[in-house]
Amino acid sequence: RKEVEQDPGPFNVPEGATVAFNCTYSNSASQSFFWYRQDCRKEPKLLMSVYSSGNEDGRFTAQLNRASQYISLLIRDSKLSDSATYLCVVLPMLSSGSARQLTFGSGTQLTVLP
Amino acid sequence: DAGVTQSPTHLIKTRGQHVTLRCSPISGHKSVSWYQQVLGQGPQFIFQYYEKEERGRGNFPDRFSARQFPNYSSELNVNALLLGDSALYLCASSYTGTPNEQFFGPGTRLTVL
Numbered sequence: 001r002k003e004v005e006q007d008p009g010p011f012n013v014p015e016g017a018t019v020a021f022n023c024t025y026s027n028s029a030s031q032s033f034f035w036y037r038q039d040c041r042k043e044p045k046l047l048m049s050v051y052s053s054g055n056e057d058g059r060f061t062a063q064l065n066r067a068s069q070y071i072s073l074l075i076r077d078s079k080l081s082d083s084a085t086y087l088c089v090v091l092p093m094l095s096s097g098s099a100r101q102l103t104f105g106s107g108t109q110l111t112v113l114p
Numbered sequence: 115d116a117g118v119t120q121s122p123t124h125l126i127k128t129r130g131q132h133v134t135l136r137c138s139p140i141s142g143h144k145s146v147s148w149y150q151q152v153l154g155q156g157p158q159f160i161f162q163y164y165e166k167e168e169r170g171r172g173n174f175p176d177r178f179s180a181r182q183f184p185n186y187s188s189e190l191n192v193n194a195l196l197l198g199d200s201a202l203y204l205c206a207s208s209y210t211g212t213p214n215e216q217f218f219g220p221g222t223r224l225t226v227l
Contacts, residue, residue, distance in 0.1 A: 004156070008154075032214050034214065041202075041223075042220065043204055043218035043219060043220050043221055044157065044204070044218050045218070049214070087156050087157075089156075091213055091214055101147070101159040101162065101170055101172065101213055102157075102159065102213045102214075102216065103159070104156030104157050104158070105156050106154065106155050106156050107155075107156055
């Protein structure tokens, strides 16, 4: 089982639509969670951190359910510029001898259509 | 300020060859991490260096090695290249070793023929 699993998509939605991405993680001791955005052939960029209480940044809302080990990202009023791959990222709890390293899902591809 | 820079941008090698990839972190950042991103997958952690010492290593064979220099720049070396090493190699820097404060460079796209 992968440490971080995402629906690969692709998701093709019209402008203005609301779209939701889901992600599950296997390490219950994980302590930090993020959504990254990656444009085609570019580097990943941090979109937002995910907090237990849920958090919102403009049209983007992220939620975390620790009991279910589940993370979500909601995008409202989709724009053409939202077209990208969205990567779910988990930072596992530090274990002896291990570096704290970001663990990425495979990403969900979103295309917003005019 | 300049972001993380990587060189070269693209590289084509043949099986069995050796490759060296270079990374310059953001000014003031002391930690560099390397990731491999195969097409259709998320980045996978290879190495982290902080203050010129290896802090961690991912599940990669010994053909992969890295080092960090006194100016905090870093090199990733891959020996005996395999077709499966074809990927985007990403470097990320942070001030401390904290991964959640990392900034990624544009990557080096390696193709092994």
